[in-house]
Amino acid sequence: MNTINPNETNSWKELSNHFKFISKIHIKDFFLKDFSRFKKFSLIFKNKILVDFSKNNITKNTIQLLIQLAKEMGLETAIKDMFSGKKINYTENQPVLHIALRNMGHDPIVVDGRNVMIDVKNSLEQMKVFSNLIIQGKWTGYTNKKITDVVNIGIGGSHLGPNMVIESLKQYRNHLNVHFISNIDSYNILSILKKINFETTIFLISSKTFTTKETMTNATTIKNIFLKKTKIKKSLEKHFFALTTNVQYAQNFGISKNNIFRFWNWVGGRYSLWSSIGLSISLAVGYKNFISLLQGAYDMDVHFSKKKLEENIPVILALIGIWYNNFFNTETEAVLPYNYHMHKFVEYLQQTNMESNGKNINKQGKKVSWQTGPIVWGGVGTNSQHAFYQLLHQGTKLIPCDFIIPINKTNKFKKHSVQLLANFLAQTKALAFGKNSNDFEENINFNVNLTNNEKLFSTFKSFDGNKPSNSIILDILDPYNLGSLIALYEHKTFVQGVIFNIYSFDQWGVELGKKMANDIENSIYSTNESNLSFDSSTNGLINFCSKVLSNR
Incomplete structure (x- = not known):
């Protein structure tokens, strides 16, 4: 362990000293000094995905130091430790082997004396059938009656990943309607119930432990409504399925x-x-397309796992992220798919x-004094x-920013595709190069008829530029490329966790709120205000909510 x-x-x-030099240079100056910069600072994956990182505040020396x-x-x-099955999820004493799930080379990966690829292969066959x-x-x-609808009941990783992939691959969808229930808010369930017929719907209860409270509450509600309608307990066998590590539960x-x-404990949610x-x-796109995703x-x-670090796309993007987060003191990064x-990516x-x-404790159990994970946000x-x-x-x-675009070569509305691509390219250019006051001053000086107000207002149209971005271009948004893109970001996150000296594969930070929610839930049902033992704010909020609920 490091x-x-x-x-x-x-x-x-050395990077700290290097930053003092780099921070004084505008991105456009790098391009003025080196006309081959794009070639030097871009990488191509399988002739399908181009990653251009030339519009960053970096030099060759920056990359070398990183x-x-x-x-x-x-x-x-x-x-090597992750790919060989070592227990790198130290706080939970587990290996981290989502890479085994898509191990199309079927190379053996041994955990506790067993080749896990045997289990993976059997699971895939069950899914296929x-x-x-x-x-x-x-x-x-x-x-x-034939099945027309699928409802996935899960939250967190049991919801976000499948939902994102299914939305992203809409062009590959078949006749099945796929719905997601994740939020404990009952309106989520009610909105789905309006769309489905129990006779033609199957329910996938997706929970690693089969104890996740939101998921099990939603699943129990759905099961009870289903049984009330069918009045036949055995009918559950035709409609209810579990995706879990906990067979007994x-x-x-x-x-x-x-x-x-x-699936298995060595798979993070x-x-x-x-x-x-x-x-x-x-189910949504067919097993063949699911395999293409893998x-x-x-x-x-x-x-x-094989490329040198200098030619390794996830590594380079991870290092650039650390460069901004810890030396430029940026706290966020935007991801902007075109x-x-x-829209769910x-x-x-x-x-x-x-x-x-999102951790502030290092592997030695001490508080960190550097920035760890950034705030990730964005939009389409x-x-x-x-x-x-x-x-x-x-x-x-x-x-x-990370700008992402698939070139939509199959779109019959070519004008729309070209306009979208033009906007994508224009934004990265505008952010990097800007349009500064000198450009406006030249126009102002040339046009002597401009009033003082017109000269003043021109400054509001000044763009500093020097805003960094990566451009990621896919030749098409298909299952294969989407799988590659997701894995790229997974590995980027892994690399940053290693360099931050933190454990990336646990999530203890979500547990405290869950425990408190259980305690507070019991208190909401209580009618005795004096029995509340929380802080004055929480007590006051509980009392207010309890009164509102009791008046319904």
Whole structure:
């Protein structure tokens, strides 16, 4: 286990000195001095994904120093440890093997003396058979009608990943309607119930432990409504399925053993879409496309584990992120997909990154004195251009951006595709190069007829530029490329966690709120105000809410 903090390394100190030099240089000056900058600062994955990182405040020396930092922090060893099945999730004593779920090379990965690829292969076969039965209409409901709707009941990684993939791959969807119940807010359930017919709907209860309170509350409510309607307990076998590591709890809930799709404790929830948690994906786009998704991720895994750090796309993007977060003191990064179907992508990445690296304790159990995970946010272009890009261009905050676009070569509305691409390219150019007051002064001096007010107002149209961004261009948004893109960001998060010297694969920070919620829930039902033992604010809020509820 690494025992050094990043800010104690020689490379961190060199980067601090280097920053003093770099911070004085405008991005446009790098391009003026080097006409081949794009070629030097871009990488291509499988001739399918181009990553351009030339519009950043970096030089070749910056990258070299960042690579040196990665090596000092033991990144190369950490990568090998993850791929070999070592228990790098130290606080939970588990390996981290979402990479095994998409191991299309089927190389053995041994955990506690067992080749886990045997279990992975069996799980995929079960998903394949079931998906085909549902899609082909061979699996029918309790009244022998074909299945038309699928409802995934889960939260966190059991919801965000599958939902994002299904939305992103709308062009590959079949006839099945797929719905998601995640929020404990009853309106989520009510809105879905209006859309489905129990006779033709199956329910996938997606929970790693089968104890997640929101999921189990929603699942129990749905089950009770279903049984009230059908009045036949055995009908559950035709409609209810569990995606879980906890077979016993699923059976106790009433799920037939044959309806349980297993995965394993070495799969983190936010990395579980590649497992049986992705059953809704396989149902929505077909098993063949689900495998293509896995293949894309696997090829990115191979790239990540085999390429030199200098040519490694997830590594380079991770290091650039650290460069801004810790030396430029940026606290956020925006992810901006220019594709309507990718509207769930940022929400998914928020969990991947912030639940992984939102930590302030290092591996030695001490408070960190450097920035760890950034705030990840964003939105879909071009809508976002008319919402928050003003802040990106002329605000007081420096916000590094990832612009993502699939070239929509199959779109029959070519004019729309070209305009979208033009906006994508224009925004990265405008952010980097800007349009400063000197440009306006030249126009002002040339036009002697301008009034003082016109000269004044020209300053409001000045753009400083020098705003960094990465451009990620996919040749098409298909299952393979989406799988590669997701894996890219997963590995970027992993790299940053290693360099931050934190454990990326636990999430203890969400537990306190869950425990408090249980205690408060019991208090809300209490009618005795004097029995409350929380702080005055919480007591006051509970009393107010209890009175409102009692008056209903």
